[in-house]
Amino acid sequence: MDRITHTLDAPENLLPQAGEVNYYGPILSLEESDRYLAILLKDIAWQPDEAIIMSKHILTKRHVAWYANSPFQYTYSKITKQALPWTQDLLELKTITEQVSGETFNSCLLNLYHDGSEGMAWHSDAEKDLKRDGAIGSLSLGAERKFAFKHKRSKETVYILLEHGSLLVMKGTTQTHWLHRLPPTKTIHTPRVNLTFRMIVNQGIEVT
Numbered sequence: 001m002d003r004i005t006h007t008l009d010a011p012e013n014l015l016p017q018a019g020e021v022n023y024y025g026p027i028l029s030l031e032e033s034d035r036y037l038a039i040l041l042k043d044i045a046w047q048p049d050e051a052i053i054m055s056k057h058i059l060t061k062r063h064v065a066w067y068a069n070s071p072f073q074y075t076y077s078k079i080t081k082q083a084l085p086w087t088q089d090l091l092e093l094k095t096i097t098e099q100v101s102g103e104t105f106n107s108c109l110l111n112l113y114h115d116g117s118e119g120m121a122w123h124s125d126a127e128k129d130l131k132r133d134g135a136i137g138s139l140s141l142g143a144e145r146k147f148a149f150k151h152k153r154s155k156e157t158v159y160i161l162l163e164h165g166s167l168l169v170m171k172g173t174t175q176t177h178w179l180h181r182l183p184p185t186k187t188i189h190t191p192r193v194n195l196t197f198r199m200i201v202n203q204g205i206e207v208t
């Protein structure tokens, strides 16, 4: 598969206004997708996500992990996490995502949804440590799940199915004007791994 050609023909913007979301479909072969899914399920340092919501300490069923170029600290849902060094497989997936999207990333937040009962609520990824209007490259492996965008003011909603081995790129003012979520579903009984490649800019808090 000649992945580099994809940068020349970025797919149409899925959003009708105020942001840019490109869905490239599967960018890995089925064999590569199956292989990376099995490796990531086994090798990633998966842990429940922690958050402080309305003064309550929450541990999610969904598991997460955080990798980056250097041991950045990253604050997300009021909890500060420290990045782990890239594994070989994550670096390969980062390179592929960069080649296809034409973007550059220095970190990756991974999510493991064990089955359809786990999802992610409406949010936007606009934390202060993220590059403003920077691209987020979202690679999906495993169970095919529905993903939704909702415009913050008009409430207009856009849905997309995220296939095994596929890439979705969110950029421009998407995080300013749109929320996104992964709805839970009763019909999925197998795991999904999602990798969101990001660009962290607040290097002042990098731990060396």
Ligand SMILES: O=C(O)CCC(=O)C(=O)O
Binding pocket: 109, 111, 120, 125, 138, 147, 162, 180, 182, 194, 196
């Ligand atoms: O699982 C997904 O596809 C999206 C995850 C997400 O939105 C995030 O990690 O911020």
Ligand SMILES: [Fe+2]
Binding pocket: 123, 124, 125, 180
């Ligand atoms: Fe997100």
